Amino acid sequence: MDLDAYVAEHGGQWRRLDQLCRQRRLDAAEVDELVALYQRATTQLSVLRSRSPDPALVSELSQVVLRARARLTGRSRPSWATVRRFLLVGFPGAVWRAAPWWCAVATAFTLLTFTLIAFVAENPATAAAFIGEEDAAELVESGFAGYYTEFSAPTFAFHLWTHNAWLAAKCLAAGVLIVPVAYLLWQNVVNIGVVGGVMVSYGRADVFFGLITPHGLLELTGVFVAAGVGLRVGWAWIAPPEQLTRGQAVARAGRDGVLVALGLVMLFAVSAVIEAFVTPAPVPVPLRIAVGAAVWLAFLAYVMVLGSRADAAHHDSIDHDVGGDIDLQPAR
Structure with a gap:
């Protein structure tokens, strides 16, 4: 697996996913985009875990996926x-x-x-x-x-x-x-x-x-x-x-x-x-x-x-x- 080529191909999607996770308000189209990018990122993370020897990259993408999951499912924390x-x-x-x-x-x-x-x-x-x-x-x-x-x-x-x-x-x-x-x-x-x-x-x-x-x-x-x-x-x-x-x-x-x-x-x-x-x-x-x-x-x-x-x-x-x-x- 060519790690550099894989990152170059999908890195833009990961950055966009991270951007959507940090954005305070999302319209309907952006929510759909967030869901699609999250689904792709989970698959890509599985690929990296099984084939990539780069733990830093795996850790970085894992954090993005976790943020996306928290954004979609919400957090069961009390709030005013x-x-x-x-x-x-x-x-x-x-x-x-x-x-x-x-x-x-x-x-x-x-x-x-x-x-x-x-x-x-x-x-x-x-x-x-x-x-x-x-x-x-x-x-x-x-x-x-x-x-x-x-x-x-x-x-x-x-x-x-x-x-x-x-x-x-x-x-x-x-x-x-x-x-x-x-x-x-x-x-x-x-x-x-x-x-x-x-x-x-x-x-x-x-x-x-x-x-x-x-x-x-x-x-x-x-x-x-x-x-x-x-x-x-x-x-x-x-x-x-x-x-x-x-x-x-x-x-x-x-x-x-x-x-x-x-x-x-x-x-x-x-x-x-x-x-x-x-x-x-x-x-x-x-x-x-x-x-x-x-x-x-x-x-x-x-x-x-x-x-x-x-x-x-x-x-x-x-x-x-x-x-x-x-x-x-x-x-x-």
Whole structure:
């Protein structure tokens, strides 16, 4: 093998490949050129390794090939751009696409809960059947309010965070089976409905709603989102869109589920902080509710504004490939 002739024949392609790897932005034609040159360079590198005694040349071309591979496949390293895209596009878009599901869950949950609160309040014997007369009296006198101050605020917040995140994870994971999600939601309906009914029947509705509302708005919305996304995955299995196979439909809904799961970890962290620090705070009830409502409304606005925008871009990318420059991170 004439090494000098081989380098003279292909050296220009290697230099061009290295130039493309270091270029910050590539248009569509340059990406195609990068792919073609990378494929050729890998073959040529194999030839040099088997026939060339020049380790310096092999090492140099190996580095070019590795840079090209990194440029094409990307690097799985965390970056602020990735976090920013998740917060501004990925999470709100996934929540928005599942909005019909979690809004339906929220509506059904709210109706059932208030119905149960009213029923228990009008039928005190029902409360006794659920938790006993002595426990009901203790709950009203000190148990319900004491729950929020039993532990130190940081410990209480961590406990709430992990508990709610685990509940959301179960809703997301069990969504494909439908029934377990309905069971988990019903458990929460019964818990809130019975406690609320007992408090109302003893004339302590102000204490109940004054304590549960500040954090409950955001916390329950997170549970509704998790349940709705989980049920959406299950429905994708039962009735996939015509253009998708059952596996493709579940995979698409499942990807949204992963995004939602990550986002809800942060949402429940915020709701836990509110429940541990704001709910029991010695300030007027309207102020506590105002803080919780403001955070809740901010989350809804975040989903509606950024989620609808991200969903529109998501559909555009599915319907057709958008022309223009492709922004790839340059290899370093």
